[in-house]
Every structure is written in C-alpha cells, then in structure tokens.
Amino acid sequence: MQTFQERTCPLALVVDDEPQMRMLICAMLEQSGHEVCEAENGQQALERFAERRPDIVLMDIIMPGMDGFTACSRLRGLMGGSRVPILVMTGLDDIESIAKAYELGATDFITKPFNLTILSHRVRYMLRGSFTMDALLKSEVRLGLAQRIAKIGTWEWRPDTKQFTASAEFCRLMGIRSQDFAGTFDAYIQQVHAEDRNRVEQALKGILTKRVPCDIDHRLILPNGADFTVNLQAEAVFDDQMKALSIVGTAQDITDRKQSEREIHRLAYFDSLTGLPNRVLFKDRVEQALLHAHRYRTTMAMLFLDLDRFKVINDTLGHNIGDLLLKSVADRLAESVRHSDSVSRSIDKEENHSLARLGGDEFTVLLTNLCDAQDAGKVARRIVEALVKPFSIEGREIFVTVSIGIAIFPSDGDSVDTLLKNADCAMYHAKEEGRNNFQFYSSTLNAAASERLALEGELRHAVEREEFVVHYQPKIDLRTGGIIGAEALVRWQHPQRGLMQPAEFLPAAVDTGLIRAIDEWVLRTACRHNQAWQHRGKMPVSISINVSNSLFHGNTLLSAVEQALSQTGLTPACLELELTESIAMRNVEASIVMLTDLKSMGVQLCIDDFGTGYSSLSYLQRLPIDMVKIDQSFIREILTQAQPAPIVRAIIAMAHSLNLVVLAEGVEQEAQRTLLLEEGCDQAQGYLFGQPMPEHAFAKLLQPVPLRKAS
Numbered sequence: 001m002q003t004f005q006e007r008t009c010p011l012a013l014v015v016d017d018e019p020q021m022r023m024l025i026c027a028m029l030e031q032s033g034h035e036v037c038e039a040e041n042g043q044q045a046l047e048r049f050a051e052r053r054p055d056i057v058l059m060d061i062i063m064p065g066m067d068g069f070t071a072c073s074r075l076r077g078l079m080g081g082s083r084v085p086i087l088v089m090t091g092l093d094d095i096e097s098i099a100k101a102y103e104l105g106a107t108d109f110i111t112k113p114f115n116l117t118i119l120s121h122r123v124r125y126m127l128r129g130s131f132t133m134d135a136l137l138k139s140e141v142r143l144g145l146a147q148r149i150a151k152i153g154t155w156e157w158r159p160d161t162k163q164f165t166a167s168a169e170f171c172r173l174m175g176i177r178s179q180d181f182a183g184t185f186d187a188y189i190q191q192v193h194a195e196d197r198n199r200v201e202q203a204l205k206g207i208l209t210k211r212v213p214c215d216i217d218h219r220l221i222l223p224n225g226a227d228f229t230v231n232l233q234a235e236a237v238f239d240d241q242m243k244a245l246s247i248v249g250t251a252q253d254i255t256d257r258k259q260s261e262r263e264i265h266r267l268a269y270f271d272s273l274t275g276l277p278n279r280v281l282f283k284d285r286v287e288q289a290l291l292h293a294h295r296y297r298t299t300m301a302m303l304f305l306d307l308d309r310f311k312v313i314n315d316t317l318g319h320n321i322g323d324l325l326l327k328s329v330a331d332r333l334a335e336s337v338r339h340s341d342s343v344s345r346s347i348d349k350e351e352n353h354s355l356a357r358l359g360g361d362e363f364t365v366l367l368t369n370l371c372d373a374q375d376a377g378k379v380a381r382r383i384v385e386a387l388v389k390p391f392s393i394e395g396r397e398i399f400v401t402v403s404i405g406i407a408i409f410p411s412d413g414d415s416v417d418t419l420l421k422n423a424d425c426a427m428y429h430a431k432e433e434g435r436n437n438f439q440f441y442s443s444t445l446n447a448a449a450s451e452r453l454a455l456e457g458e459l460r461h462a463v464e465r466e467e468f469v470v471h472y473q474p475k476i477d478l479r480t481g482g483i484i485g486a487e488a489l490v491r492w493q494h495p496q497r498g499l500m501q502p503a504e505f506l507p508a509a510v511d512t513g514l515i516r517a518i519d520e521w522v523l524r525t526a527c528r529h530n531q532a533w534q535h536r537g538k539m540p541v542s543i544s545i546n547v548s549n550s551l552f553h554g555n556t557l558l559s560a561v562e563q564a565l566s567q568t569g570l571t572p573a574c575l576e577l578e579l580t581e582s583i584a585m586r587n588v589e590a591s592i593v594m595l596t597d598l599k600s601m602g603v604q605l606c607i608d609d610f611g612t613g614y615s616s617l618s619y620l621q622r623l624p625i626d627m628v629k630i631d632q633s634f635i636r637e638i639l640t641q642a643q644p645a646p647i648v649r650a651i652i653a654m655a656h657s658l659n660l661v662v663l664a665e666g667v668e669q670e671a672q673r674t675l676l677l678e679e680g681c682d683q684a685q686g687y688l689f690g691q692p693m694p695e696h697a698f699a700k701l702l703q704p705v706p707l708r709k710a711s
C-alpha cells in the first residue's frame, strides 16, 4: 500500500455500478494525471479502500447491495477513512438525499449527468483542499511537538474582550488541562507568582501604552504550589489603522537556563573544592565594602591566611588527602569566622565577614564595621586556636597551623590590591616569627596586640595566684548622710605594674573568660570582709558586687552566692548584686528566672549604670529588683545645666513608682548632692563621700554598734 507521499500521482477510487460510467470517469481522471481503482458497489468499495488507501473517493449513491450512503458512513470508520474526501455522485438532486449524504460523511456532491471536465476540476480542487488540510494537521502536530520539546507555549490576549487563549503546551506549563483553563486574562494572571504579578501586568500593558515589546522572566505557580520560571515574550498585532487588535506571545520554561546560569555563576565565582568565594568574588566584595567604608568612615580588616608547611603534607600524603584537608580547614575557618560577628558591630545587619579561598592553601577574611582595629587580632587569634585541634582525614590525624597577616583600612591602604599586598606582607612576617601566629601590617598595632597577649598571660597567673584586691566605696543615705554600705570594686595588684584599675584589665578578663573566676573571688572576699566587720562590732552594712555577663548567664552564680554566704555566715540581706541593663536584657526570660532565684535566697538586686543601656520599661517592671543606680554620666550633667537634668528627675520618679530605691553614682560635688536630695533621690556614691579604698580604711569609717545599756 502506498500513501500519497510515496505515490507519484494521487489515487482515486471510483465506485459505480454502471461499468460505462466507471470507464468514462476513470479515463477522464487518468488523463488529468490521476491513478484510479474501481469498485462496483459499496461492499467492494470498502474492500478496495482498505487495500489501496486512495486519496479520494468518488461514490455513486444508488447501487445494488450496499448503497452509497451506507458505504460512505462505513468508510468513515475505517483506518485512514476519517479524513479522505468523498465526492458523492448522485442522480437524485433532491435536497433531502444531498443532506443525508453530507450527514453520513460526504465531503461534496456532484449531480449526474455531469461534465467530465468539471468533475476532474472538482476532484483536483477537493484533493488540493485535502492535502492542504493534511499538511496543516501535520504541521500542527510538529509545532505542538516542537513547543513541547522547547517547552514553549503560545498565547493570545485580546484586551478588549479580556479573552486569553493559551496553547496546549502553555496549559501544560501552567499545570492545567486545556479544557480546564478559563481562557481569560485573569485566569492567566492568577497562575503568576503573587510577587511577579504586578510586573507582568505592567509589562503586558506597556505593550499597548508604550508600544514596546515585552521580554521578561516571571514565575508560574503550579497547582501543587511549586513554582518555576518562564520567559515571556510578547508583541502587539495592529490593524491597518495601527489600532492594537491583540497581543500574541510565547512563554518558555527556562528553569534549565536559570539552573545553568546559577551553575556558570558558581563556577565563575566560587572555589569548586571548598565552595568558598574565589578570588574574583572576594575582590568584588572588598570593592563593595570599601565604598561603604569610605562613605561611613568605618574600619575594616583584611586577613591573609597561609597554612604552614602545607606543601609538605601535600607531597608526602598525596593530593587527595591534601584536598580533603583543605576542605576541612575551610569548614573550620568558616565556623570560627562566623563567631567573629560578635566583635564587630553590625550597622546594616548584614554579615560582617567574608571568607574566601584565593587558591592553594591561601585564604582571606574580610572583616567590616570594626569598632577597633584590635578586634581583627581577636578574630585572627580565634582562627589560630581553631586549627589547634588535629584534623582527622581518612583515619589519619593531621596537624596544621596557619600564619595570618592583617591589613587595616584605612591606615594600611585604601584599595583592594594594597590591602591584599600589605596583608600578604604581614603574613610573611608571621612566618618569620615562627609561624602559627598573626601579625598586623602596622607595627604599632603589632605592639598593642603583643602587649595584650602578654597581659592575658599574666592575668591567667594572677587568677591562680590571687593577685587581686577589693576596694570599697561608701554608699551614703542622702537624707541622713550616714554610710549604709559599700560597692566592692576589684583592683589587680600587679607584681611589676603596680595597682591596676578595672579599665586596664577587665576587657582582657572578659575576652579570656577569666572574668567569672575573678567575680567569684570578689564575691567570696567581700562577703568575708563584711562578716569580719560585723564580728569586730561594726553596724551591719550591705556590700554590693558587680556581676559580669558571663557570671550572670553562666550556671555557677547561684551556687557561688550560696557558698559565699554559707562559708562566711553573712546575712543574705547584707549582700547586693549589681548587673547592668544590657546583661539583664540579653535574655530577659532567663534573667527573670535567675533574679527570682537570687531574690528567694534573700539577696538584694540592683540595676547598675541605669539609663545607658537599652532597657525597656515593660521588662524592667517584670524584673524582681530592689534598686537602680543612675549612671554617673547623668549626674555629671546636673552641674552643666541650670536645671536638674530632666532625665534624672524622670528616672527617680519612674523608679519610685516601681517601688525601687534610687542611688546616684559619681557624686563629686556638694551642688550635686543638694540637687539630688531635693529631687528625692535616696542614696549616693561618689568621690564627695569617699573614693574606693582598701578594706581596712573602709572598716574604720563604719560606726560601731551602740553598746546596749545594762538594764
């Protein structure tokens, strides 16, 4: 069996019971370039059709056996019979039988008798129509296939009628069946991701108003909630008067393209071994950070890291192990750098660091928004310490150390290249200094860093050797002028440097975590002293202790207080704990629990440096405290203003309304005392009444308990 494509000329099946008629028709058709086959009744016609699959059928109606009507309708049900053109030849030119023929599947009719030339023209015309239809159908199938392969859907929107026609593929992209698509613009817009809707509408409407074609990417939401990106292209179709008739467009699924774009981006900007930003991205980020730092005059640091003797590891253990080690090192670096955000204050809530691998065993870290250049040293130290623990690579323990160079913006350079060059130079200095350390590019910063390092070492010894002393500063009842207690303030009796003030060593104590041990020592000592004064017959006073963040939010405070009280036998009411607002606010719920526990032990609680932190009044109300200490900065202001500082007045009023005792810190002059008394402040502390002093000096100020007269 041949189909039209394989046949050189079209094949016609001529069905007629009259042999002469058949002969005539066949001769005419052959002459006009057709191939023919014949049948003398309906039944035979069906068989011929099945055998030869003709391109057209000419069918007589009245025949013995199966007539033309029946043959026509049966033929339509045969394989390949649904679309073949059937020309019905009828002597019955009555309307009814023509209508019946059409109903049963005839394509056209011609009434007998007919002109043979006209018949051949009719046949040719019908064949042309049929072939065109065939080609169109095939092309539609091909287009549909192409659309599916390319994942391109087509659509047309008629803004006047709001009608929106979507091709089968576009419906498939939207995840709905063609028959379920409502066919309106709104129905389409509903499928667009809510965040993209406005943009899509603007772009499509812009085609009409601004007459610009649209080419945008937007997300489509599938019925299951998943989304994916399509590229939408559209143009307007105008009529002769340049009035827009409709907007036609395509929508192409570009998920894969987006994916490859991401992949290309990853390859271009990230190191494939560690997944860290590479040199290109790092430099780009530094450029950005420099613009910001220039504008806001902030400090930033560039750290240049180079692993020590990495080449030896690589050469002896192989590149495979070397690669795995670099990956693990990168992870550990990322971990230790992430914690560095606590040392640098964030202005814009963005990350303040950026870690990158420049290549080989070289890494860089950018620290932005630094409060102090020395903070970069802290981060560098943390990195050096993070590498102390050995790495376990394929069951092998490997030790690596790192040398770090630090360059600071703006002092050590104001461009990416200079900063990198100087950090690199400082890194070589670190190698010269015996590796496994960090060096600043600037010598003054280096001196300060090593000074600090030395101090921390000495501080460790000081804790072991208990080189601290407690000084006491009297607290006064403003109304009576009498001493009601003292604040315990720590000093370090340094063997070489002499007596050191808290400002000189507390920051190092906080950084090293030694502060907690120091606080606990002060607590024990102050309780012991206070109890000793009472034993020596002095009036009982309250002693206040400063509680650091690490002591307050650690888990030893309760037991430390309990022990100090039980070991010395001091009445809990004679012990007061001072903590700043920021300590209490760091974790309000936990603070409330801790303060409530302390309160139930009977100790007094006080908020120190009040007014300088970020305390919220609603929280303050929930804290079970007894007293607030107005920060000295406000007390200092009292003198510079004719009126008592309104803030002092407000704090006193607020504290009193919460039934809290108010103490003013840093009272140095008589004028301050008078004003505070007038404003109703309860207590005061300051040089006016006494500087912090050694234990024995303070003990002398305490009044003896009046001897009871013998009755």
Ligand code: C2E
Pocket (backbone or CB within 6 Å): 473, 488, 489, 490, 501, 502, 503, 506, 515, 518, 519, 522, 546, 547, 548, 608, 609, 632, 665, 666, 667, 668, 685, 686, 687, 688, 692
């Ligand atoms: P603070 O708790 O606010 O202590 C008051 C500070 O003000 C003390 O400084 C005190 O000497 C000083 N001061 C008192 N009266 C006056 C005055 O009239 N004028 C001026 N200008 N200053 C006055 P110090 O002893 O240097 O302590 C500073 C800070 O160190 C304390 O501030 C406290 O936050 C902390 N600190 C002191 N001892 C300890 C301690 O044992 N543990 C903890 N965690 N922190 C402590």
Ligand code: MG
Pocket (backbone or CB within 6 Å): 487, 546, 578, 608
């Ligand atoms: Mg204090």
Ligand code: MG
Pocket (backbone or CB within 6 Å): 608, 609, 629, 631, 632, 665
């Ligand atoms: Mg204070």
